[in-house]
Amino acid sequence: MAKSKKEFSGKKDCGIVVSKDGPYLVSGGLPLVREIAVPDSEGHPVKWVKGKVFPAKGDYALCRCGQTEKKPFCDGTHTKIGFDGTETASRKEFLKQAEKISGSGLVLFDAPELCAGAGFCHSKEGDTWNLTKESDNFKSKKIAIQQACDCPAGRLVACEKKTGKPIEPDFKPGISITKWQGEKFPGPFWIKGGVPIESHDGKKYETRNRVTLCHCGKSRNKPFCDGSHM
Template sequence: MTRDAYLGAQDRLGSMAKKETSENQPEKKGRVEIERNGPYVVSGNLPLSKEIICPDEDGEPLKWAAGEKYPPQEEYRLCRCGQSKNKPYCDKTHVKIDFDGTETASLKKYGEQADWVDGPDLILYDVQKLCAAARFCHREGGTWELTEKSGDKRCRETAIQQAGMCPSGRLTACDKKTKKALEPVFEQEITLVEDPEENVSGPIWVKGGVPIKASDGSEYEVRNRVTLCRCGESRNKPFCDGSHIPFEFNDGDKSLRRNKR
């Protein structure tokens, strides 16, 4: 499959997502706008909650569990510098600390950046720069190896599951015959990742094709799964690059043990 074929698959995915929205409900208007060196401004009454990474007996991420839910709001501002005393919301600490939130991530489309693994039944697309270190891709030899063995039904199903659980959208599994992106279907919402196995708080997970606007007015490609940095340390802002782990970012969630940053 070529990159152009992948982009076509993504276009079909977007059409499918719109079609699966109930015809009796108005199209959702959620969006995220980034303030220069400031917070994420979330509008459109997007639900906000926490999700917790649950490991298997070997400590590898296996599934997601629901965490705390926040009261609904039409608009709210989420901390981006990582040092708010009112996490997850912004309290303007970014002004006091002169936070440098310069956005350095590429505006290129996913398909223009992706490498891929060509398996018997699947093609796995991979944009390494988007990795948020959630590690769902590690089990059973890894999603890449499972893709190479995707002629086997179990390997195929596990590869699709692992790719779809990747919150950042780094990995995308596509059916080799239909060229269809095998994506989970999400409602538009925002969740805050907690990672007890690493004892850290993770990124902001933006689900369901929410538009994200950069502080200079540019628009990032709309994707089904996106993770935004909330520790303030990513080198690929606004996206998470896994820096919350070495910097031991902790928002004080009850699933974690360390004192909050």
């Protein structure tokens, strides 16, 4: 896939503001790309593949109502349709929302309300919860870590049992427009690399390495994706 001649690497002062009943206001030159979830022969997503890279822009507005004609950018349709973008997500930190699953080699933190339905947590080798419980086995531990790190929403975070240290993919600040191979509709916006996200009321959500923001307007956990696009 050809890359844009000019790509931003993201500035330190980048961020996203969730506007009231309107788009995500992105600032700081965050790179924007498409990213496709590719399944194995049994239909389980197993890897992410980068697609189109959008030309670099300093600031831009991403559609949050799902009805724009200029996807992924806002074209003002939200005002015509009376979009209700009320933010209903918890403001609690991830670790205060998450359940804890312990194994001999790993601890898994899981906040189900953040699930975007990506499906990387299930594979023919097993699911992340059972693999964590079997994490005294090297292979199970490795697969559990990979599955947790592939979760775009950050619903799942694996930590080393001995140190308690979270194991996170190394992301630079950026936004991916997700899609599942073979699916007609796009998935959520995948926000990577610790981009600050601010509510329309000025309060900040916890800054995390990976979260997914609703793209279709239907989530019941706005601004985060809850898998309603599926």
